[in-house]
Amino acid sequence: MTMSVSMTVNGKTVSGNVEARTLLVQFLREHLGLTGTHVGCDTSQCGACVVHVDGISVKSCTLLAVQAEGAKVTTIEGLAKSAEELHPMQEAFRENHGLQCGFCTPGMVMSAIDLVKRHNYQLDEETVRHGLEGNLCRCTGYHNIVKSIIAGAAAMKAAGV
Amino acid sequence: MGNVARIGERVRRTEDRRFLTGAGRYVDDLQLARCTYAYFLRSPHAHARIRSIDTSKAAAAPGVVAVFTGKDVADAKVGGLICGWVVKDKHGEPHKAPGHPAIALDTVRYVGDTVAMVIADTAAQARDAAEQIEVDYEVLPAVIDPAAAVAASAVQVHADVPGNLSYDWELGDKAAVDAAFARAAHITKLDLVNNRLVPNAMEPRAAAAEYDRGTGTYTLYTTSQNPHVTRLVLSAFVLGIPEHKLRVVAPDVGGGFGSKIFIYADETLVLWAAGKTGRAIKWTAERSESFMTDAHGRDHVTHAELALDKDGKFLALKVDTIANMGAYLSTFATAVPTYLYGTLLAGQYTTPAIHCNVRAVFTHTAPVDAYRGAGRPEATYLLETIVSKAAREMNIDPAELRKRNFIAAGAFPYQTPVALTYDSGNYTPILDQAMKLADYAGASERKAAAKAKGKLRGIGISSYIEACGLAPSAVVGSLGAGVGQWESAQLRFNPTGNLQILTGSHSHGQSHETTFAQIVSDKLGIPLDQIEVVHGDTAQVPFGMGSYGSRSLAVGGSAIMKAADKIIAKGKKIAAHLMEAAEADIVFENGAFKVTGTDKNVPLGQAVFSAYVPHNYPLDKLEPGMDENAFYDPSNFTYPSGTQICEVEVDPDTGGVEIVNFVAVDDFGNVVNPMIVEGQVHGGIAQGVGQALLEYTVYDKESGQLLSGSYMDYTMPRADNLPSFNLGYQVTPCPHNPLGVKGCGEAGAIAAPAAVMNAVRDALAQVGAQDRIEMPATPQRVWQAIHAH
Ligand code: FES
Ligand code: FES
Numbered sequence: 001m002t003m004s005v006s007m008t009v010n011g012k013t014v015s016g017n018v019e020a021r022t023l024l025v026q027f028l029r030e031h032l033g034l035t036g037t038h039v040g041c042d043t044s045q046c047g048a049c050v051v052h053v054d055g056i057s058v059k060s061c062t063l064l065a066v067q068a069e070g071a072k073v074t075t076i077e078g079l080a081k082s083a084e085e086l087h088p089m090q091e092a093f094r095e096n097h098g099l100q101c102g103f104c105t106p107g108m109v110m111s112a113i114d115l116v117k118r119h120n121y122q123l124d125e126e127t128v129r130h131g132l133e134g135n136l137c138r139c140t141g142y143h144n145i146v147k148s149i150i151a152g153a154a155a156m157k158a159a160g161v
Numbered sequence: 162m163g164n165v166a167r168i169g170e171r172v173r174r175t176e177d178r179r180f181l182t183g184a185g186r187y188v189d190d191l192q193l194a195r196c197t198y199a200y201f202l203r204s205p206h207a208h209a210r211i212r213s214i215d216t217s218k219a220a221a222a223p224g225v226v227a228v229f230t231g232k233d234v235a236d237a238k239v240g241g242l243i244c245g246w247v248v249k250d251k252h253g254e255p256h257k258a259p260g261h262p263a264i265a266l267d268t269v270r271y272v273g274d275t276v277a278m279v280i281a282d283t284a285a286q287a288r289d290a291a292e293q294i295e296v297d298y299e300v301l302p303a304v305i306d307p308a309a310a311v312a313a314s315a316v317q318v319h320a321d322v323p324g325n326l327s328y329d330w331e332l333g334d335k336a337a338v339d340a341a342f343a344r345a346a347h348i349t350k351l352d353l354v355n356n357r358l359v360p361n362a363m364e365p366r367a368a369a370a371e372y373d374r375g376t377g378t379y380t381l382y383t384t385s386q387n388p389h390v391t392r393l394v395l396s397a398f399v400l401g402i403p404e405h406k407l408r409v410v411a412p413d414v415g416g417g418f419g420s421k422i423f424i425y426a427d428e429t430l431v432l433w434a435a436g437k438t439g440r441a442i443k444w445t446a447e448r449s450e451s452f453m454t455d456a457h458g459r460d461h462v463t464h465a466e467l468a469l470d471k472d473g474k475f476l477a478l479k480v481d482t483i484a485n486m487g488a489y490l491s492t493f494a495t496a497v498p499t500y501l502y503g504t505l506l507a508g509q510y511t512t513p514a515i516h517c518n519v520r521a522v523f524t525h526t527a528p529v530d531a532y533r534g535a536g537r538p539e540a541t542y543l544l545e546t547i548v549s550k551a552a553r554e555m556n557i558d559p560a561e562l563r564k565r566n567f568i569a570a571g572a573f574p575y576q577t578p579v580a581l582t583y584d585s586g587n588y589t590p591i592l593d594q595a596m597k598l599a600d601y602a603g604a605s606e607r608k609a610a611a612k613a614k615g616k617l618r619g620i621g622i623s624s625y626i627e628a629c630g631l632a633p634s635a636v637v638g639s640l641g642a643g644v645g646q647w648e649s650a651q652l653r654f655n656p657t658g659n660l661q662i663l664t665g666s667h668s669h670g671q672s673h674e675t676t677f678a679q680i681v682s683d684k685l686g687i688p689l690d691q692i693e694v695v696h697g698d699t700a701q702v703p704f705g706m707g708s709y710g711s712r713s714l715a716v717g718g719s720a721i722m723k724a725a726d727k728i729i730a731k732g733k734k735i736a737a738h739l740m741e742a743a744e745a746d747i748v749f750e751n752g753a754f755k756v757t758g759t760d761k762n763v764p765l766g767q768a769v770f771s772a773y774v775p776h777n778y779p780l781d782k783l784e785p786g787m788d789e790n791a792f793y794d795p796s797n798f799t800y801p802s803g804t805q806i807c808e809v810e811v812d813p814d815t816g817g818v819e820i821v822n823f824v825a826v827d828d829f830g831n832v833v834n835p836m837i838v839e840g841q842v843h844g845g846i847a848q849g850v851g852q853a854l855l856e857y858t859v860y861d862k863e864s865g866q867l868l869s870g871s872y873m874d875y876t877m878p879r880a881d882n883l884p885s886f887n888l889g890y891q892v893t894p895c896p897h898n899p900l901g902v903k904g905c906g907e908a909g910a911i912a913a914p915a916a917v918m919n920a921v922r923d924a925l926a927q928v929g930a931q932d933r934i935e936m937p938a939t940p941q942r943v944w945q946a947i948h949a950h
Contacts, residue, residue, distance in 0.1 A: 019285070035190035036183015038415075040363045041448040045872035048363060076183035090181040094173055097836050100844065101670030102180025103364040103415025109181065125885065132880035136872070138363050138416050139670045141847030141909075142880040144840055 007071050009034070010078025018065045024058075025049045027065035028075060036076040036106045040136065047135030050107040051075045057114035059134070076106035079113075088155035089113050089148075098148030100139035111135050112149045113156070121157040123150055163690035165752070166682040168900075171836040172689065174675040176668075185413040188367035188382050193441035196369070197226050199431055200287035201444070202277040202294055203453060204269035207303035207525040207865020208316070211267050211276070211296060218293040219279055224286035227438050228294070229278045229430070231264040239263055239433055240399040242426060244490035245643040248328050248499050248521075256328040256521070259319035261489040263399075263426040263433075269298070270318060270488035271525050272860075272867050273453030275426050280434060280442055303525035303865035307485035308462045310522040318488060318523035325523045327486055327495065332503040333516035333579055338468075341477030341514045345468035349551035355539045356936045357460035357485065357858040358851075359875060360532050362669075364415020365446035366455065368428035370435035378406050379436060383428045385411040385697075386421045386667050387707020390644060392699050394424045394492070400433055407432075411697040414669035418848070419531035420455045421669065422709050423492035427454070452870040457858055458532020460485035461498065461539050467547045473557050475566050477514040478506060480543065484521045484529075491530035495521065500640050501536025501628075501710075507577035508544045509588045509624050509802060510566040515578045525865045531709065533848055533910040537627045542936075545623040545915035546922075553926065559622050559919070560596060564589055567624075581628055583800045585893045586828065592624060592804045594889050595826040599806035607808070608927075617811040617927050618821075621919025622804060625912040629904040630715030630799035630895075647794035648712070649704050650720035652681070652728055654787040656773035658766035659691040665705015666717030667697050670844075671906060672837045673713060677721055679833055680900065684725045685765060686752020703790060711904030714833065715799045715895065722899040723791035731787065735771050736763040738779045799895045799903040803827035805846070805916040811924045816944030818854055818921055825912070826889040830903035835890075838905045843886055845909020851878040852910075853917035857937050876937075 006015035009032060016031045028034045028051070037060055040048035049060045052074040079087040086094070089112050099105040115131040116123060123131075128149045129142070137145060166172045179185050216228040242261040249255055264275045277294050281287035304316040310325040318325050342348065362384075369382040379402055385391045388409040396404040414421060427444055435442045446454070462483045468476040484498035503517035534541075548566075552559035568575050570587040577583065596602070604620040611618035631637065634645035651663040662677050678692040695701050708717070729749045736754030737744040740761050747754050755762040771778055772787040808822040825842055832838050855876040859868040869875040894901030914936060921938045922931040925946060933946040 021285070029190075033192070034183065035187075036185070038187070038364070039189070039445075040365070041872055043448065043871045043873055046363065046448075076181075080182055086178070086181060093181055094177040097174065097840050099177060099180055100672065100840055101362070101364065101416040102176070102185050102413065103187065103362075105180050106183050129880040129883075136363060136877050136879065138361055138418070138848070138877075139844045140840060141843035141845070141878075141886065142883055143843040143847075143885050146880065146885065 003066055005066050005069050007068050007073055009073045010075060020066065022065045023061055024063040024065050024068050025060035028060060034075050034077050038103055038106060040103065047107040047111060048104055050110040052110060052114065057111050076109060088159045088161060089152035092152030092155055093148040096144050096148040096151055098140065098145045104135060104137040108135050108137065108145055112152060115149065116153040116156055121153050123153045125150065163688040165686055166679045166689045168680060168683045168833050170834065172675055172679050172834055174672055175678060175689065176672065176674045187364055187413045187415055188369055188384050189445040191369055191382055193369055193371055193443065196441040196443050197280050197282055198284040198287045199434065199442050199444040200279045200284065200291045201275050201427065202279065202291045203450065204265065204272060204274040204276050206269055206298055206300050207272050208301040209269050209298040210301060211265065211269065212299055213297045214277065215295040216277060219290040222286065222290035222293055224282035225290045226280040226282065226440060227434065229264065229434065231262055231266040234262065234264045235266055242424060242429065243394060243398045244492060244495055245394065246493050246496040247641040248330055248495040249641065250328040251331045256495050257322045258490045259322050263429050271527050272865055273527055274488065278430050278434065280438060305524055305526055305860045305862050305865050307460060307483045307522050307524055310524045311483060311520060318525060322523060327490065327521040327523060329520050330499050331516065331518045334514055335516045337514035338477040338479050338516040342468045345476055346471035347469045347555055349467045349547055349554055351465045351547045351550055353463055353543065353546060354935050355459045355461040355542055356852060358458040358532055358856050359452055359858050360418045360420035360455055360458060361877060362416030362418055362420055365448060365451045366421065366425065366427065367445040368431040369441065369443040370432040371441040372436045372439060374439065378408065379432060380408045380410065381428060381432045382410045382412060384414050384421050385409065386417040386669060386709055388667065388697055389665060389699050389705045390707055391424055395429060395432065399429055408700045411667055417669045418533040419458065419535055419709060422707065423456050423530055448872065449870055452875065453867055454527060456491045456528050456530035457487065458529065459539060460529050463543055465543055465547055467551055469551055469555065473555055473562050473565050475510055475512040478512050480506060480517040482519045484519055485524055485526065486521050487526045487528035488523060489528050491528035494528060494530040497531050497536040502540050504579050504581050505537050505540035505626065505628060506544060506579055509568060509626050511568055513578060517579065526860055533845065534907040535710065537907065538911045538914060541623065541625040541911050542914045546918060549621065549919040560592060560601060563592060563622065563624055582797065584797050585896055586800060586802050587891065587893050588624065588802060591802065591826045591828055591891045594891065595804040595806045595824050598826065598887050598889055599808065599822060599824040601806065604808065611810055612927065617813055617924040618808065619920040619922065619924025620806065620808045621916050621923055622806050623912040623916035623919060624804040625908065626800055626802045627907060627911055628798040628800060629711035629907065630795060631710040631712050633796060634794050644706065646706060647792050648706055648717040648720045649790065649792050650717065650724045651703055651788065651790045652724040654769045656770060658769050660687055661693045661695050662721060663695045663702045664717050664721060665702055665707065666713040667708045671708060671713055676714060676833050676837060677718060680718055681721060681725055684722065685728065711906040714900065714902050715898055715904045716793060716795055718900050718902065719795065719898045720791050720793035723793050724789045727789035727791060728787065731789065732765055732768040734779065734783050735768040739763050739771060739777065796897050799830065801827065801829050801903040801905065801908055803908055803912060805912040807916040807920040809917065809920040809924055811921065811943060813947050816940035816947065818938055818943060820850065820884045822887065823884055824887045825909065826891060827905065827908055828891045828893055829905040830895040831892060831901040832890065833902065839888055841905045842888055842909045845907060846886055846913045847878050847883055848910040849913020850883060850917055853914045853936050853938060855882060855937050
């Protein structure tokens with residue numbers, strides 16, 4: 001049985017018919033073609049699927065699409081202002097080599113932005129490391145991700161985002 | 162136009178923008194027309210006979226396109242999966258490689274073995290239908306532990322492999338070793354387990370295939386580190402699709418670490434079934450499937466003995482290892498505990514006599530193959546553990562003991578007693594620098610201070626060598642490799658002066674799109690943004706052996722440099738013609754051809770344009786076009802080396818181990834992009850620390866169930882388990898490749914387990930518990946070691 005669902009994704013109103021069991025991440029990837037949000041596990045532990053739902057970071061594999069009815073969702077595709085201008089956190093990851101294969105990256109960046117906001121732009125290494133508990137990366141050893149997020153926090157503050 | 166990049170600069174990566182904006186294209190992101198989805202039914206038993214399979218309900222379920230069993234695959238004459246490296250045992254007999262059908266025919270041999278394939282219009286329908294397949298299993302006893310598999314009474318994994326033994330292999334001079342032991346002043350003995358690991362690239366394996374009826378061409382998109390090798394194996398050995406009718410594409414790949422080198426049943430079946438059904442098919446592993454079916458790493462049980470004279474000079478080393486192959490031989494499994502392990506046992510030392518015996522055994526577990534480092538981490542863990550143990554027993558500082566035994570800087574090329582000839586190295590300055598960065602001299606003070614707070618501090622050293630940049634084809638061929646080990650490159654200019662580098666190396670995180678562009682930018686003086694690196698598509702790249710064994714820059718990069726030389730050579734001829742000068746008087750500098758001693762010059766772009774628009778061109782002597790191919794086959798392996806020093810603090814009340822400092826000093830030869838190299842080292846160390854402290858693949862010894870089959874049970878290193886790392890470099894350029902580079906992808910993972918464990922053992926030695934701990938040193942195990950009486 002399919003159900004209809006509508007929400008705002010990256011500023012656009014979208015709707016679709018989904019099975020009740022369809023996860024938000026499946027709706028984003030398969031119905032909307034927003035494949036920047038990744039799936040890295042089946043136990044909600046890797047964080048590759050993190051998006052923002054009403055401004056808060058959420059693992060989109062833990063939410064049914066229909067639970068996001070009416071919500072404002074932001075994915076990695078919706079972060080940069082334009083093709084030329086990356087979000088300060090994206091830019092910080094680039095500047096600090098915070099990514100290698102790129103698979104964990106969308107989730108890392110989305111988690112990072114929420115982390116920065118939750119800590120009011122004030123982050124030290126320990127806070128970042130604890131805050132990343134829900135995101136796995138197998139490539140970077142986290143060293144440069146931590147560096148990126150600390151730099152990104154300052155850049156976000158400076159840019160007022 | 163952008164800037165010319167120079168070798169040695171921290172150039173930011175060109176691939177980052179697409180990954181950071183969600184525009185990467187991984188296999189699961191691809192949308193094929195009229196696509197169907199595959200689901201594999203996996204064996205829930207480690208060992209069972211399949212009495213019968215009833216697929217009728219599944220076949221009739223909604224959306225189902227086809228259901229295939231082992232019989233269907235056998236009837237269609239789909240070949241079994243192969244092992245591409247034949248190891249000869251100590252009697253000269255080839256290893257035993259039992260049949261490995263893509264779908265089990267009548268017996269399943271590990272939890273996760275493929276039992277049936279369902280194809281349906283949606284992934285959910287395929288999965289739902291698979292639940293309706295009825296399999297009648299006769300459950301049989303299983304053997305899990307590699308040491309148990311060699312026992313006379315052990316359950317047999319394959320009827321045609323007596324004693325579960327694939328091969329019994331040896332390397333080195335046993336008589337010389339025995340003689341040295343007879344005159345040793347001290348013998349250090351060691352038993353250790355190298356724990357089984359699951360690679361866990363964050364992108365699960367995936368495959369998507371389609372068949373074009375019009376041209377008879379197959380296309381396979383797959384998460385591969387070596388798409389050409391995949392095409393070769395699937396064409397020549399498994400499916401018989403002519404190589405020119407099969408295109409294999411490995412697009413963006415989310416990490417590999419070895420696990421995506423191999424040719425698995427899954428992509429084989431997806432490709433075959435796409436032809437059979439005439440429909441596009443996609444399959445993406447769920448993480449639990451990755452745990453069950455990705456080739457695992459390590460899993461050795463070893464006894465070793467080191468003989469020393471009274472001054473601590475190493476006289477001889479003997480090693481006896483049992484290596485778990487799992488239920489079947491994976492693609493390169495046999496090479497890992499032999500030619501990538503036994504040959505590395507000299508390490509950085511002058512040990513004159515070494516003997517290594519390896520028994521490779523079958524068990525009812527997932528196949529084991531190369532995982533980041535592949536054999537070299539096992540060798541390093543063993544060697545660096547026994548060296549530190551000897552130091553403790555003989556009351557010699559472990560740094561001092563290493564220095565006494567290092568191969569001297571002037572001794573290269575150095576022939577080891579285990580086949581390899583090290584080309585270059587200088588080990589003492591590396592250790593000295595690492596000791597300085599780690600404040601080794603202050604370690605005992607810090608240990609005392611920690612003790613006063615009730616904590617146990619320890620410091621550990623690990624000095625590694627690796628043979629990488631795989632490597633001379635003639636050598637690997639003589640050792641049993643079924644493939645060559647060269648690499649190809651093509652530099653293809655366009656008439657407007659921009660350039661594509663087509664490389665047979667494959668990037669799945671290693672940053673080739675930046676590094677390869679950087680070396681060409683530097684050499685040809687072309688701005689980085691005018692260069693595109695193309696990889697991972699057999700329809701575009703002439704051929705390639707792929708990326709593994711830290712070979713991309715040393716072998717693939719060298720091929721690119723050779724192709725660039727050909728571009729320059731041709732450009733000189735064109736420039737000589739255009740400037741009416743003698744070719745011998747032309748030099749190439751900063752992107753332009755100049756007549757020596759004059760200010761006449763032809764920029765490379767102008768020579769390229771002339772080559773494509775040859776109105777004024779020596780057509781009688783020279784072909785038009787600017788497009789050069791090169792193949793590079795190295796004359797030796799490369800030998801990166803380094804030392805890591807780890808300092809830990811153990812809480813005796815909880816058993817928790819905290820890494821308080823981690824230093825790595827490496828000699829990778831010349832470094833093209835330090836930012837990228839550091840990233841590789843960080844990632845490698847994290848995996849090594851994971852092995853030492855966290856990661857453990859556990860099968861139930863009786864039932865063979867995989868107990869650590871998800872991220873709830875298998876402890877992946879997370880950001881809060883790790884410190885920031887403190888890195889340093891020494892440079893002795895590789896003398897035999899054009900870039901002087903050695904490879905950096907695996908070093909971190911190779912050295913770190915011993916560095917961490919030597920630190921843990923140093924800490925535990927304060928309470929006499931140093932010999933009671935194995936990897937992973939989890940809080941529970943550490944606590945038990947401390948409190949065992
Ligand atoms: S896919 Fe959502 S946490 Fe792993
Ligand atoms: S960059 Fe590959 S998993 Fe994080």
